[in-house]
Amino acid sequence: MLSDAGIKDFMKQGLLSIEPTGNIGPASVDIHIGDELFRRDTQKVLQFYQEIDELSRKGEEAVREIHRRYEERDQMPFDEYVERFGTPVMSKDGVWSLEPNRIYYAKSHEVLKIARYVDVYVVTRSSSARNGI
Secondary structure (H helix, E strand, O other): OOOHHHHHHHHHHOOEEEEOOOOEEOOEEOOOEEEEEEEEOHHHHHHHHHHHHHHHOOOOHHHHHHHHHHHHHHOOOHHHHHHHHEEEOOOEOOEOOOOOOOOEEEEEOOEEEEOOOOOOOOOOOOHHHHHOO
């Protein structure tokens, strides 16, 4: 986890870009999610890894195919990614009901660009998000 100074340093180095840059707090940056939400579909993700596992048993020729599939997945546009690995979450009267210990996907109003080896994890730490406002 990066401190606010670490986040700013990553941004200066070009390892992380957030446009427009929101409020940078201790170990966080405020972002605003859009109006569509998707829950990670563990069955679809499991199927992807089972296919990779089957390929890995076919020998060295399959290694290129495994790398191609990972590369394809990593470069998929968001809409394609959630279609393949997500399930839409329907709101009830404009309110989403989020389950604990689930992974959700959403577009943000900000554009995030990250270096390949940098992971971004979004949590609902704010009081507004916890209260569902």
